[in-house]
Amino acid sequence: MGKSTVAQMFRELGVPVFDADAEVHLLQGPEGALLPAIEEAFPGTTGAQGVDRAKLGAAVFGDKEALARLEAIVHPAVGARREAFLMSHPGAPLVVFDIPLLYEKGGYRGLDAVAVVSAPAAEQRRRVLARPGMTEAKFEQILGLQVPDAQKRARADFVIDTGTSLEETGREVERIVAALSGQE
Numbered sequence: 094m095g096k097s098t099v100a101q102m103f104r105e106l107g108v109p110v111f112d113a114d115a116e117v118h119l120l121q122g123p124e125g126a127l128l129p130a131i132e133e134a135f136p137g138t139t140g141a142q143g144v145d146r147a148k149l150g151a152a153v154f155g156d157k158e159a160l161a162r163l164e165a166i167v168h169p170a171v172g173a174r175r176e177a178f179l180m181s182h183p184g185a186p187l188v189v190f191d192i193p194l195l196y197e198k199g200g201y202r203g204l205d206a207v208a209v210v211s212a213p214a215a216e217q218r219r220r221v222l223a224r225p226g227m228t229e230a231k232f233e234q235i236l237g238l239q240v241p242d243a244q245k246r247a248r249a250d251f252v253i254d255t256g257t258s259l260e261e262t263g264r265e266v267e268r269i270v271a272a273l274s275g276q277e
Contacts, residue, residue, distance in 0.1 A: 095255030
């Protein structure tokens with residue numbers, strides 16, 4: 094959808110951004126705090142370089158119970174990091190949490206506002222399928238785990254349309270920062 098690009102736009106405006114995906118990579122990377130628990134739950138999926146994402150993906154792909162076990166390991170750790178991030182920015186008028194599956198996993202609770210980053214379905218498909226290792230089957234499974242885009246847009250306080258030019262998207266981000274920082 095363009096979440097990473099939009100997150101960078103917020104950073105460039107001086108807004109602290111918590112990147113949940115980046116935290117997961119740290120927690121699952123070399124010497125990551127979650128490696129022992131993941132290895133115990135999914136033997137053979139970790140090594141010196143951290144989680145072998147292909148092996149772990151194969152262990153949970155299409156298995157709801159396995160995915161739930163993995164989420165029970167990962168989500169509390171990321172939540173703790175998110176809380177620490179928030180506490181480390183006490184004077185910031187605005188912080189952004191870049192969180193995939195925000196509505197699906199209840200991450201929206203306790204937030205003052207939600208901005209959904211969205212692109213037209215055809216553009217989303219093109220972007221996702223261009224990623225290394227992505228297949229139509231994986232993409233369809235990902236979509237199946239998500240709240241439909243139209244529902245996310247309806248629930249959001251702000252919608253950032255990334256199907257437009259980068260300049261237009263940047264102006265929308267600037268408007269949101271102004272509105273939420275009381276600069277409007």
